[in-house]
Amino acid sequence: MSIAEHIAVTHLTDQPQPQPEDITTEAAPAAAGVDLVHVPAADVVIEDNVRTAGDLDPAFLASVKRHGVLLPTIGYRNASGAVVVRDGQMRVLAGPRGGCHRARVRHGTW
DSSP states (O other), X not given: OOGGGGOOOOOGGGSOOOOGGGOOOOOOOOOTTEEXXXXXXXXXXXXXXXXXXXXXXXHHHHHHHHHOOOSOEEEEEOTTSOEEEEXXXXXXXXXXXXXXXXXXXEEEOO
């Protein structure tokens, strides 16, 4: 028997989805000096990135449309007060196309 016969490939969208009554909303303790803010995606500034183009994969867009943006981005406020995203360019770009018009950004002084 080959190793390939023991591998099952699945995607997040193939997994059973939790029912609303199964979801708990306990807040995790906040880290000192780190805030989670919700800002309009159109107002977010994207820091220089290794990706020079924002080519969005169709499977990623489908996931964002179905589940929303699952992980917050990471950023900071610049000298003029704008929220700058350091990690999460593709999530910010995909959000509005998937119906999420506000970006969740963890920001702090790091």
